[in-house]
Amino acid sequence: MSNEDEPSYIDYEAFLDPDFSATAFANTLVLSTNNPSDTPLDLSTPLSRVLFDVQEVDTHIDTLTTKSALPLLEHTRDHAESSGRILQEVEGQVASLTESYKTLEKEVVERYEVAEQVRITAERLCETVKLGRAVARCFMLGRQLEVRMSELGGVGSARKEDHRAMVRSADTILSLRQILRASKPGEEGEGLDKVNVINTLKSELVNPGERSISSRAQQVVKEFSMSSLLSSSGQTSSSTFAQTEDTKARTTSALLTLYLLSPTSLKTTPKNFEPSLMLNALQDYLQTQLKSSLVSLARALGQLPALERTLLEISARCQNIVALQSLLEGIKPPSHPLIDSSSTVPTSPNFLQPVLKTLDTSSLPSYFWRSLASNMSPRVQEIMYKGGVSARTLRSNKDRVRDAVRDCVNRGSQLPSASLNKGAGTIGGWEREAAVMVGSIIGQIK
Secondary structure, eight states: OOTTTSOOSSOHHHHHOTTOOHHHHHHHHHHHHSOTTOSSOOOHHHHHHHHHHHHHHHHHHHHHHHHTHHHHHHHHHHHHHHHHHHHHHHHHHHHHHHHHHHHHIIIIIHHHHHHHHHHHHHHHHHHHHHHHHHHHHHHHHHHHHHHHHHHHOOTTSSSOOOTHHHHHHHHHHHHHHHHHHOOSTTSTTTTGGGOHHHHHHIIIIIHHHHHHHHHHHHHHHHTOOOOOSOOTTSSOOOOOHHHHHHHHHHHHHHHHHHHHHSOOOTTOOTTTOOOHHHHHHHHHHHHHHHHHHHHHHHHHHHSGGGHHHHHHHHHHHHHHHHHHHHHHHTOOOOOOTTSOTTOOSOOOSSSHHHHHHHHTOSOHHHHHHHHHHHHHHHHHHHHHHHOHHHHHHHHHTHHHHHHHHHHHHHHHTBOOGGGOOTTOOBOSOOHHHHHHHHHHHHTTOO
């Protein structure tokens, strides 16, 4: 419809406005046909106008439909014919796709489902084989550990002790640790913690074996002795070269064992690794020598006739410490299979450095004499405080005690004669240590 052919008083633009509001339109219509002050309002007039407008629009629709009936019917017919042709073509395509899908399902989908089942079966078989190999390797290492522990021999065994079996046993234990620790997805030990026989192997063989080997190694360190100043009868003696070398070898094996068996974690590196088992064993050894020396020297100062023999014993203990320091200095740390060896941080050059670092000292003999001196002063003060014959005897033999203590330090600071290398003799000068020891005793005698 055009405005020229059929003019209309209806404002179509107002009704077609996107912002058109029926409420606002009704309000405007009511106000335009009524006086706002009238009571009540006359709503029949605006309602009649709205109804007239609706009738007018309905008339226009009817007129347009009547005039355009033939074109509308022709358009509908053409649209229906086109739809029929499109539907026919589409049905053909759908039929073709359906047939293709059936062929694809038969040749691909069904085969894929079978192949997927085969793949899952193969994966699970591979996991089973991998787990079986890991279990078999653990049992092989467990059997190897049993054999190597039996090779150790010694006390309670008819076989002569083979101290090197301690290191071999430690290597086997570390191999087992390495497998059991590799428990991440894809690693060798994945799933081993769920296998009962592996848990039994750990609880009944590996853990007890590790404790037994560690205890054996600690005992060897505890019994370390190379000084020949005193024999079992109390007289001077001399160890043979073979005995000395055997002691060195046994102690070296024990230290290597304790180094390897020291606890590690996944974050352990050569820089932060601390061989705690080895360090604890060495500290216990030093503390035992210190306590024994302190008790015997305090007793001998109260009974001077026994002083000479006591100082000889203390010198022997310090000679053992000197020999131990020399031994530690010659042992290089072995490669540890549980520590990342790709790190560029160098490890300690020998076993002595971590011990000195832990004790915060420059040498083990110096640590021995200074620790002994720091604990002697209270003991001497106690003797002098009590007075009596012991105090008077100690006071009258002050010079003799001074010389004996100085000789004890100088004698004890030498390597045992059986362990001397060519050209070796007294290790360094010990004047300061001798002065500290003399001062801790003589300084309290007044």
